Amino acid sequence: MHPDSLAFIFLNAAIINNFVLALFLGICPFLGVSGKLQTAVSMGFATTLVMLISSICAYAINSILVVYDMEFLRLISYIAVIASAVQLVEMSMKKFSPTLFRALGIFLPLITTNCAILGLVLFQTAKEYNFIQSVSYSLGAGAGFILALVLMAGLREKLELAEVPSISQGAALSLMLAGILSLAFMGFAGLGTS
């Protein structure tokens, strides 16, 4: 596959350089919301939606900033875009699916401080993707995030029934589990070039 092809960009973001397990972006929701499969799935889709919106807006903003030679404002404008995108998703979710809105609770506004989203827009700027490539990149990142979250949630649901030593309960065990998952994802590294 050519490194600039859309399929490669999608696969690269989703599997080879998975945002959670290979690049360590979005660890907080990864550990926080992966307790139950249902919430993990909805959180994943909400994050993907925010990623898509912010990616498109960030692409537009970056092209304006480059024209006026004001790249130092990049970070501030990106974070403002993400905060507004989260607000947008939050409001529409409240209107169309109040149950989901209640289930996600505090984690919904916290998507703003999810580093996966800021990371995505920063990477897409650094890699100088064009508009279509940016969209493909953000969808891939979202798919990878959903994949990691769902895998983790499934494992943790099973783990509820397992007997573990009392000191390893909670975060320590989740981190070990994430390490093994990350080890598995390293097997995909051979697919890509970078």
Added chain:
Amino acid sequence: MAGRKRDDSITADTFLEGIWRENPVFVMLLGMCPVLAVTNSVLNAITMGLATTFVLISSSALVSMLRNVIPKQVRIATYIVIIATFVTIIDYIIQAISLDLYNALGAFIQLIVVNCIILGRAEAFASKNRPLKSMVSALGMGSGFTIALLCLGSVRELLGNGSLLGIDIFGAQFEPWVVMILPPGGFFVLGGWLLLFNWLRAKKEKSLVKENAVHAS
């Protein structure tokens, strides 16, 4: 901390709290992304820790000075803009000091903006306390964060590369555990540290119970 009486005195506790009892990484599990991502060497860990401490202290000071001016409804947005400003400053500073280091840390310098520790301290502490006290507390939190990064960075560099700060420790016959500097190593080492602290805490609790039993009898 709602139950505690609010006072303006700065005690050693204001500083020490962040280092041990409320350590942002090991106790509160905040700001995990940089902790895992940039700790593959000690130098990266120190740089990241210092950069975060700088942003933490300066944004705490500014938020605390402006705490009576910022309208309550838009406070989070204001905090984020303040934090983003300081992150932009440190981003350019590191780029000016060492381009190699800047490239090694990659996007993670800019990602300090979304580090939950900083926003959390702005919301929970700086917006309610005087500037000096907020700065002392931020220094404590920043040191706690740096120490945590060092804990991970030193273990990962020692095992994954056989060196500390680039100096060979184990000599040539040592076979490095490459997995430690790769992503899974970050998860394993942080999990290991948490296990250690849980074990210490459980041991302490047990000895306390024993002591109480002795006193009671």
